[in-house]
Amino acid sequence: xxxxxxxxxxxxxxxxxxxxxxxxxxxxxxxxxxxxxxxxxxxxxxxxxxxxxxxxxxxxxxxxxxxxxxxxxxxxxxxxxxxxxxxxxxxxxxxxxxxxxxxxxxxxxxxxxxxxxxxxxxxxxxxxxxxxxxxxxxxxxxxxxxxxxxxxxxxxxxxxxxxxxxxxxxxxxxxxxxxxxxxxxxxxxxxxxxxxxxxxxxxxxxxxxxxxxxxxxxxxxxxxxxxxxxxxxxxxxxxxxxxxxxxxxxxxxxxxxxxxxxxxxxxxxxxxxxxxxxxxxxxxxxxxxxxxxxxxxxxxxxxxxxxxxxxxxxxxxxxxxxxxxxxxxxxxxxxxxxxxxxxxxxxxxxxxxxxxxxxxxxxxxxxxxxxxxxxxxxxxxxxxx
Amino acid sequence: xxxxxxxxxxxxxxxxxxxxxxxxxxxxxxxxxxxxxxxxxxxxxxxxxxxxxxxxxxxxxxxxxxxxxxxxxxxxxxxxxxxxxxxxxxxxxxxxxxxxxxxxxxxxxxxxxxxxxxxxxxxxxxxxxxxxxxxxxxxxxxxxxxxxxxxxxxxx
Ligand code: FES
Numbered sequence: 001x002x003x004x005x006x007x008x009x010x011x012x013x014x015x016x017x018x019x020x021x022x023x024x025x026x027x028x029x030x031x032x033x034x035x036x037x038x039x040x041x042x043x044x045x046x047x048x049x050x051x052x053x054x055x056x057x058x059x060x061x062x063x064x065x066x067x068x069x070x071x072x073x074x075x076x077x078x079x080x081x082x083x084x085x086x087x088x089x090x091x092x093x094x095x096x097x098x099x100x101x102x103x104x105x106x107x108x109x110x111x112x113x114x115x116x117x118x119x120x121x122x123x124x125x126x127x128x129x130x131x132x133x134x135x136x137x138x139x140x141x142x143x144x145x146x147x148x149x150x151x152x153x154x155x156x157x158x159x160x161x162x163x164x165x166x167x168x169x170x171x172x173x174x175x176x177x178x179x180x181x182x183x184x185x186x187x188x189x190x191x192x193x194x195x196x197x198x199x200x201x202x203x204x205x206x207x208x209x210x211x212x213x214x215x216x217x218x219x220x221x222x223x224x225x226x227x228x229x230x231x232x233x234x235x236x237x238x239x240x241x242x243x244x245x246x247x248x249x250x251x252x253x254x255x256x257x258x259x260x261x262x263x264x265x266x267x268x269x270x271x272x273x274x275x276x277x278x279x280x281x282x283x284x285x286x287x288x289x290x291x292x293x294x295x296x297x298x299x300x301x302x303x304x305x306x307x308x309x310x311x312x313x314x315x316x317x318x319x320x321x322x323x324x325x326x327x328x329x330x331x332x333x334x335x336x337x338x339x340x341x342x343x344x345x346x347x348x349x350x351x352x353x354x355x356x357x358x359x360x361x362x363x364x365x366x367x368x369x370x371x372x373x374x375x376x377x378x379x380x381x382x383x384x385x
Numbered sequence: 386x387x388x389x390x391x392x393x394x395x396x397x398x399x400x401x402x403x404x405x406x407x408x409x410x411x412x413x414x415x416x417x418x419x420x421x422x423x424x425x426x427x428x429x430x431x432x433x434x435x436x437x438x439x440x441x442x443x444x445x446x447x448x449x450x451x452x453x454x455x456x457x458x459x460x461x462x463x464x465x466x467x468x469x470x471x472x473x474x475x476x477x478x479x480x481x482x483x484x485x486x487x488x489x490x491x492x493x494x495x496x497x498x499x500x501x502x503x504x505x506x507x508x509x510x511x512x513x514x515x516x517x518x519x520x521x522x523x524x525x526x527x528x529x530x531x532x533x534x535x536x537x538x539x540x541x
Binding site (some may be wrong): 305306312313316334381382383385 | 417418423426427429432443449450451452453454469470471472473474475477478
């Protein structure tokens with residue numbers, strides 16, 4: 001049996017695009033300079049870093065000095081929360097984050113709470129969307145930072161970040177958004193009109209893993225979390241990962257080029273996928289269906305089956321998907337996002353995430369939908385529920 | 386007063402997984418579960434229900450929410466038929482399938498002695514974080530035997 005891989009897990013990571021690969025190659029073939037060095041190899045590396053920085057700045061209509069490269073989204077989220085909290089600790093100790101953030105925000109907020117900050121976790125409605133009114137009501141005179149993601153990684157639900165950002169700015173509160181899942185899916189060209197700190201990750205947009213950025217709007221108070229050098233305006237010590245950053249910059253350009261057409265194409269495939277499933281499988285429910293969602297994500301509860309069993313059957317057929325979020329694999333217990341939306345443990349346990357991408361075809365959509373119908377029927381026939 | 390900042394984060398013992406000098410890194414299987422487990426997962430043995438069983442049990446794992454039902458038919462102290470159904474992960478399905486296979490035809494006094502280790506060994510091992518799944522199958526088997534005994538003592 002010849003088996004081809006079908007990849008429906010683009011929210012976990014993506015394949016390197018040829019443009020990113022091309023941009024990275026020189027650094028594996030002799031251009032190994034350290035951008036901090038005086039000599040010509042160093043200058044070459046410095047020039048590449050500069051070009052990457054200007055490339056990102058162009059996309060986000062910000063100054064090159066406002067682009068701080070990191071090792072990825074997790075580091076950028078840590079930098080944003082810890083850095084802003086430290087810089088503003090004299091002004092106040094209150095931080096608001098949403099209940100559906102990525103663990104790199106949630107766990108960091110918990111760590112801050114353990115070290116003397118006061119953290120409020122803003123709830124979401126049954127569609128997995130933060131209610132700006134609830135956030136507004138939670139603000140206090142000592143609130144220093146609000147962090148809400150632009151799009152949720154598990155459900156794809158877009159969050160009211162414009163509104164929250166503007167509300168924060170009116171009250172002099174720093175607003176951070178984890179835009180890792182939104183970049184390349186929605187237009188973020190005017191992100192600084194409402195956000196002060198923006199997290200980006202390269203490997204979600206067909207760039208290499210190991211690079212990301214925190215966009216820091218000029219004047220935003222931010223203490224250095226990784227000390228040790230003048231790199232990245234003193235905000236992030238450490239020799240820059242030039243190759244990965246060059247790949248990230250090249251991938252970023254691709255991510256915003258023709259975004260609308262790509263979104264429309266992938267969006268229609270996602271809709272086809274969901275329509276197929278609704279037609280062929282009873283007892284399913286599409287999470288965040290009534291919310292505005294990014295175009296590629298489908299999070300579905302299959303009644304009466306356990307998600308890992310579905311996942312393994314899919315895997316045996318060469319199909320890659322994920323249960324909850326990839327980061328939760330190995331951690332037992334249902335997704336915190338679905339639980340925050342009010343799903344029962346039992347429902348959340350039958351949830352799977354399918355995230356489509358550039359390589360997805362209509363044929364793949366039909367293959368996966370048909371495979372799922374068979375798997376769910378098989379598992380239901382042996383289910384004790 | 387001394388600072389109360391004593392909640393320093395200490396990672397778990399990092400030396401626990403350290404290989405002995407010269408030890409080769411273990412070969413990562415391409416699949417998470419071994420072939421026997423996959424086989425019992427894709428074609429579980431003894432799936433179904435028994436009408437008018439001599440013993441029945443419903444057990445669940447509160448930690449993960451998985452659950453299973455198990456039915457037995459007993460004659461002269463021997464398990465003549467055994468069936469199960471499971472809402473569970475692959476580990477739960479495979480270990481339950483193996484548990485029923487081992488128990489089939491056994492005297493209940495022997496079946497009572499079956500442990501989760503026996504099941505895991507018969508499957509040729511299961512990933513460490515999935516070991517708890519094997520408790521459900523044998524747990525259900527033991528509970529079904531207890532149920533059988535209760536029923537038969539009532540009949541006396
Ligand atoms: S994870 Fe619950 S039985 Fe396997």
